Amino acid sequence: MISQDSSRRRFLQRTLAAGGALLLSGCDQLSHSAWFTKLLGSAEKLNFASQRLLLPRKAMAQEFTEADLSPFFRSNGTSNPDNPEYQALAANGFAAYRLQVGGLVARPRSYSLDELKALPSRTQITRHDCVEGWSAIGKWKGVPLSRVLEQVKPQPSARYAVFYCADPMDVVGTRYYESIDMEDAWHAQTLLAYEMNDAPLPVKNGAPIRVRVERQLGYKMAKYIMQIHLVDRLDDIAGGKGGYWEDRGYEWYAGI
């Protein structure tokens, strides 16, 4: 009995030691394997499905008061696009800026900044949650994207709004882009914002236009928007995942 028991102990000891080593080094290997990261990624579909099931379509993000405003609104990612065309627009106060809206719409068109400002606006004080973990509260004024959609009239096949941006993210000039589905595109708080904290949107926060998607994380809220394209699929755009960060492993649905 004694020898059997001590061999059982040795077995358990080895199992524990092997288990620990497997956990530490194996997890790093698993993080690089396609099948396992895909399995882990299935949680995103669960998060998306359960949040869409649980939350009403029109559920509003919390709005705050002037007293809650962050004294400093952090700029993250690009703070000044390294792009000569953008710099030329900025130098001229975005007078020559045109937002192109097209794709699966009945009436594609472009908007100058003044034309966007002439549309009915919405002002909201909301909390900006970065995927990194920090939050900042800012006041945004802009035209609801729904107002623009009403004018360009999306075709029934349109499923996503894709935002193409002016900021290159690397030396080869890969541009930032993002996408949201039509449910978020039509949402009352989804704005094409041109003012932050009662002043024209600063370059570091996305001038002349950034999108506000208040029920998701900050990386969905693309800055320096040059073009909005309505599409029925995302897999044929850039890396195929629906956004610059999505192509680099972040979730397309950033409601968590």
Add this chain to the structure above:
Amino acid sequence: MPPPDKAAGVRTIWYRRHTWPIRLMHWINVLAFIVLLMSGLQIFNAYPALNWGKSSYSGQPPILQMGARLDAEGNPMGVTRVIGHEFNTTGVLGVSAGMDGQLAQRGFPAWITLPSQQWLAMGRRWHFFFAWVLVINGLAYIAYTLASCHLTHDLVPNRADWRSIGQSIKDHLLLRQARGEAARYYNILQKLTYLGVIFVLFPLVILMGWAMSPGLNTLFPGWVDVFGGRQSARTIHFVVAWLLVGFVFIHVFEVVISGFWNNLRSMITGRYRIGGSEDD
């Protein structure tokens, strides 16, 4: 010659201490908790500070902050600030050696984060997948403990338990273990600790995780402010995670001193021995 225990007349009793669903759910929980802790620290490292309130930029300094600066000799130094007090934590917090051995600026060190390198997107994947594992496993556990009466029989303190609380505190401080029939049952401190972990700490850490979701924030706008705001929720999430780590340390310590192999076996095969020795 018979073993001393037998000579003294102590009979060895084997019994089934834990049913298979409890054993299975215990180990699933172990795996999920380890992954959630380590991937959580990876996520923390993306913004290695904790704030109180609705936002991180409210004019108030962070409660906790990990950073780096150069010391007098020009060497990188890890600095951790806790409520205005500064500590040199080089090598562990703020600045530590990565898997390549090079000192680098990071909140928690590579050996405790998942993945080991700085990789927020992958940390989130691990975290959210195993969060579902933890929640589903936890719901199954609660359903099972209710249906099997494990909760009412074994975990909820009875009158005798409450009367024994003073003795139980004394026993724990003196590291005295229950023997014979008494070892069949959880003691009062054990019951209260398990109930606290199952019904307070785990639900709280999950709720504070949900409180950080901008999507779930819209369920009842403002519900997160009950806990002080989103950044407070993040801080509570962090603190409760470490309280759970504290529980794990005490739990494993008690497992070791009250008969490590006997306890471990009872959580693997279910068999638990009362009286006698391992070799019977």
